[in-house]
Amino acid sequence: MKALFVCALLLVGYLTPALADYQRNEAVPVDKVIFGKVTSVRNVTQTELLEDRNHGWKVFGGALIGGTIGNQFGSGGGRALSTILGAMLGGSVANTNNQRVEQITIQLVELMITIEDGSEYMVVQDRDPAMIFQPRDKIRMIYLADGSVRIDKQM
Structure with missing residues (x-):
């Protein structure tokens, strides 16, 4: 009975889609925050093929x-x-x-960032139409506890 319960939990965990880094009204642990400046911005796209599961x-x-x-x-x-x-x-x-393959295009932004100590980083993240980056924008590089990095504007 226990083995069946464990298998059911693993199956539910496998079939449940991963949650996004940010959820509405939810606090996420942050490992560190580094401040810097955007040196270049490039909008890129990524194409993925989704097959019928x-x-x-x-x-x-x-x-x-x-x-x-x-x-x-x-x-x-x-x-x-x-x-x-x-x-x-x-x-x-x-x-x-029933051979359905759907092609989706994901809008991304590639940011070159110079932080306060002079080090440079390149970060690619989802393009957020509400947060358009320009060169010389002051930013925060947020390292989340799950290992991901998120860039947002410093206000």
Whole structure:
């Protein structure tokens, strides 16, 4: 029973999407904050391909339905052959009709930053239309406890 409970918790944890670094009305631990200045800004895009995660189940369902229909025909060895052919045909049709790959484009910003001691850093992060960076902007480089870094304007 315990093993089943642990497996269920692991499965839920695996299927739950990761939370963003910032949540509304939530405090996140900060390891350190470094102040600096933006020396250059470059808007970039990143393209990702998202495949349909349910594709395998759809193919399995198509094969199951095709095998069930094929099992209705023939008798003896002919019935077994029609079941196999029906399963192959059903799986093939489901595979052909459900191959969905979606392309998404993510807007990013690449920042070159010079901090107070003269060191330079390059940070790439999601582009926030509410926070457009310009060269010579004063910024805070925030190191979060999870190891990620976030840049925002120093007000």
